[in-house]
Amino acid sequence: MKRHFWVTVSRSALYTAAATALVSCANMPQESADAALQRANTAMGGAALKSISFAGSGTGATFGQAYQPGQAWPKITYSSFSRVADYENAAFREDAARSRAEPSGGGAVPLLGTGEQRTSGFMRGSAAWNMVALAPVAAPVAYDMRVHDLWTTPHGVIKAAMANNPSSTTRMVDGKAITAVSFTVPGRYRATAFINAAGMVEQIDSVQPHPVMGDTLSTIVFSDYKDTGGVKFPARIQQSMGGYPVLDLMVNDVKPNAPAGIEVPALVTAFVERPVASKVAEGVWFLAGGSHNSVVIEMKDHIMLIESPLYDGRAVPTLQEAKKLAGNKPISFVVNSHHHFDHAGGLRSAASDGATLVTSELARGYFETTLANPNSIKPDALQTSGKKAVVSGVNGKRSFTDGERVVEVYYIEGSVHAEGFMMVYLPKEKILIEADAFTPAAPNTPAPAVPNALTLNLVQNIDRLKLDVAQILPLHGRVVPVSELYTAVGKKM
Ligand SMILES: [Zn+2]
Numbered sequence: 001m002k003r004h005f006w007v008t009v010s011r012s013a014l015y016t017a018a019a020t021a022l023v024s025c026a027n028m029p030q031e032s033a034d035a036a037l038q039r040a041n042t043a044m045g046g047a048a049l050k051s052i053s054f055a056g057s058g059t060g061a062t063f064g065q066a067y068q069p070g071q072a073w074p075k076i077t078y079s080s081f082s083r084v085a086d087y088e089n090a091a092f093r094e095d096a097a098r099s100r101a102e103p104s105g106g107g108a109v110p111l112l113g114t115g116e117q118r119t120s121g122f123m124r125g126s127a128a129w130n131m132v133a134l135a136p137v138a139a140p141v142a143y144d145m146r147v148h149d150l151w152t153t154p155h156g157v158i159k160a161a162m163a164n165n166p167s168s169t170t171r172m173v174d175g176k177a178i179t180a181v182s183f184t185v186p187g188r189y190r191a192t193a194f195i196n197a198a199g200m201v202e203q204i205d206s207v208q209p210h211p212v213m214g215d216t217l218s219t220i221v222f223s224d225y226k227d228t229g230g231v232k233f234p235a236r237i238q239q240s241m242g243g244y245p246v247l248d249l250m251v252n253d254v255k256p257n258a259p260a261g262i263e264v265p266a267l268v269t270a271f272v273e274r275p276v277a278s279k280v281a282e283g284v285w286f287l288a289g290g291s292h293n294s295v296v297i298e299m300k301d302h303i304m305l306i307e308s309p310l311y312d313g314r315a316v317p318t319l320q321e322a323k324k325l326a327g328n329k330p331i332s333f334v335v336n337s338h339h340h341f342d343h344a345g346g347l348r349s350a351a352s353d354g355a356t357l358v359t360s361e362l363a364r365g366y367f368e369t370t371l372a373n374p375n376s377i378k379p380d381a382l383q384t385s386g387k388k389a390v391v392s393g394v395n396g397k398r399s400f401t402d403g404e405r406v407v408e409v410y411y412i413e414g415s416v417h418a419e420g421f422m423m424v425y426l427p428k429e430k431i432l433i434e435a436d437a438f439t440p441a442a443p444n445t446p447a448p449a450v451p452n453a454l455t456l457n458l459v460q461n462i463d464r465l466k467l468d469v470a471q472i473l474p475l476h477g478r479v480v481p482v483s484e485l486y487t488a489v490g491k492k493m
Contacts, residue, residue, distance in 0.1 A: 028170060030169070031170045031179045033161070033167055033181045033183075034162075036168055037161055040201060041158050041162075042199065043199025043200065043232065044231070044232045045229075046155040050087060050257055051084065051085060051256075051257055052084075052155060052257070053084040053258045053260075054082065054253065054254045054255070055082035055083075055251070055253040056249050056250045057081060057250060057252070058249040058250050059076065060075075060078055060081070060247050060248075061244065061245055062076060062105060062107030063241055063341070064242075064340060064342070065105050065106035065341070066106075066340075067106075067416070068418075068419045068420075069363040069419075072245070073105075073244050073245070075102050076100055076107075077099050077101045078097065078098050079097045079099070080096065081094075081249055083153070085150050085155075086124075086150075087150075087159050089260065090124065090125070090150065091122075091124035091262035092123040092146050092150040092262070093120070093122050093123075094120070096118070096119050097117070097118050100112040104417075105417070105418070106338075106417055106418055107340075111416070111452070111454070114450075121139065122136075122262055124263070126143070127140075127143070127269065127271075128141075128146050129264070130142070136268050137291075138267070138271035140271070141311045141313070141314075141345065144209050144210070144378065145208065148206065148218070151188075151189070152191060154232075157191060157193045157204055158193070160185065161193060164183040165183060167181070167182050168182070178196055178202070179195045180192050180193070180194050181193045187377065188377065188378070189206055189207060189377060190206065191206040200222070200232060202222060202223070203220065204218070204220045206220070208377065209378035211348065212341045212345055212347070212348070212370060213242050213370055213373060214370070214371075214373030214375035214376075214380075214383070215374055215375060215376055216241065217242065218241045221237070221239075222236070222237055223236045226254075228254040228255075233254045234251065235251050236249065237251065273290060274289050275290070275294065277321060278479070280429075280479060281426070281429040281431065283297065283299075283326070284297055284298070284431065285322075285325050287322070291342075291476065292309035292314070292475060292476060293475045293476065294309065295473050295475075296321075296325050297405070297426070298325070298326035299400075299405060300404070302332035302333070303322055303326045303330065303332065304331075304332070304335065305322050306337070306424050306433050307335065307475050308334050308345075308346030308350040309343050309346050309475070310345040311345045311346065312346070312348070312381050315345070315349035315350065316349055319346075319349060319350065319353050330354065331350065331355045333355060333356050335359075335409060335424055336357060336359040337423070337424075337435035338421045338422060338435065339359065339360075348381060348382035349380070349381045351388075351389035352380075352381040352382040352385035353381075354387075356391075357390065357391045358398070359391060359392075359393065359420070359422075360394055360419075360421075362419050362420035364391050364392070367389065371389035372389070394411070394422060396410070397411070406426070407424060407425075408424070409422055410423055412457065412458060413461060414460070414461075415437060415454060415458075416454070417437065417454050423435075423461070425467050427468070430468055430471065431469070432469045432472050432482070433473045434458060434472065434474060434475065436476065437455060437458035438454070438458050438474060438485055438488065439474055440474060440477045440488075447489070456489050459486070469482045469485075472484070
């Protein structure tokens with residue numbers, strides 16, 4: 001069992017907090033931050049280290065993709081996991097082969113027992129991107145986390161602390177002196193590195209910005225340091241984030257100063273968040289042009305926006321475009337399909353714009369608490385506005401009308417994807433809006449041999465509610481006639 005030192009981490013479940021009797025002595029000799037960092041740099045072989053790559057296997061989690069709001073992140077298995085930290089160029093790369101270790105919860109990981117998925121994520125300069133089927137795809141929402149992950153490696157944190165005006169405290173823990181070195185990188189993260197008597201970084205407590213959680217705490221524990229050509233690196237890395245475990249990695253390969261070769265692709269440099277609108281019915285627009293879509297519905301004296309995903313960078317132009325399309329009326333309601341962070345990352349922006357957030361009753365309390373967290377490291381629209389998010393719940397079904405148009409919100413019941421999973425139905429227009437239950441394949445793709453369980457569940461819910469659907473506006477992918485949904489589950493209409 002690993003201990004926490006003296007920073008109280010109330011939301012962490014990975015290690016027991018305050019398990020250690022702290023001996024706080026006023027006359028304890030204090031080590032300066034500079035001295036502690038120099039000592040660690042020498043002991044860990046960091047001075048000549050320009051980059052490092054490390055690989056292993058273990059378990060992880062899909063952060064932000066809990067089945068129920070507030071539950072632990074769904075567990076995944078890494079058959080392989082590697083990172084490249086290029087300190088000289090402030091560049092980072094992570095490759096993994098992952099599969100689900102439990103049946104429920106979100107994340108773009110194949111359902112339990114249906115296979116393994118490879119992922120590749122990168123960061124350099126001001127850009128973050130993923131490789132998807134050998135093509136680079138900008139992933140700006142991943143940027144802050146990758147910056148954090150680069151500089152919270154064992155050697156990275158020493159280099160970052162040295163460059164950012166650190167302070168320190170030395171205390172006795174279990175009869176051994178530990179020096180805690182703290183620093184802040186404005187707009188990025190803050191961290192405390194715990195350096196032991198042998199000069200090893202044993203633990204990092206950090207805070208990074210997040211579009212849903214605001215200031216988000218991580219605890220990273222490094223243990224079982226081994227030597228590779230004079231460079232010390234832990235054989236085990238355990239991390240919790242936002243209160244729950246996200247990584248338990250057994251490292252079996254370390255390469256100091258391996259060439260990193262991480263260059264920003266031109267396609268990524270040129271990327272700008274731009275919602276692309278298409279009209280699907282009178283007063284109804286589909287906003288595409290990114291990984292996540294939104295739908296604008298014009299009511300008599302206001303706008304309803306279905307989904308404000310990702311982060312401020314997507315949400316702000318989405319809110320602007322919605323107003324432009326619908327006569328500059330106020331956006332009174334923003335419906336959130338479910339609590340997964342990729343679908344909820346623009347709710348803070350929407351709240352700052354004055355919208356009431358409509359979510360499932362199961363997620364209402366969670367959002368009220370979570371959206372009230374400060375996002376102080378990188379102040380976002382909500383933080384800057386000083387407003388408090390107003391969250392309104394849906395319990396199974398809720399109807400909205402302006403006297404003419406009707407917008408119905410329903411639970412998608414019995415899905416393994418999320419509890420409080422919701423879809424939106426426009427009865428007059430026969431439009432169904434849904435996220436994650438059905439993402440249309442490329443046109444003319446033959447139906448899969450085994451239908452996707454989430455898609456089958458969606459069809460069951462449409463049948464249960466006897467909804468008359470003509471068109472589906474999915475929050476990932478393209479607008480399709482309902483026949484494509486039935487084809488995907490091998491059903492004739
Ligand atoms: Zn989801």
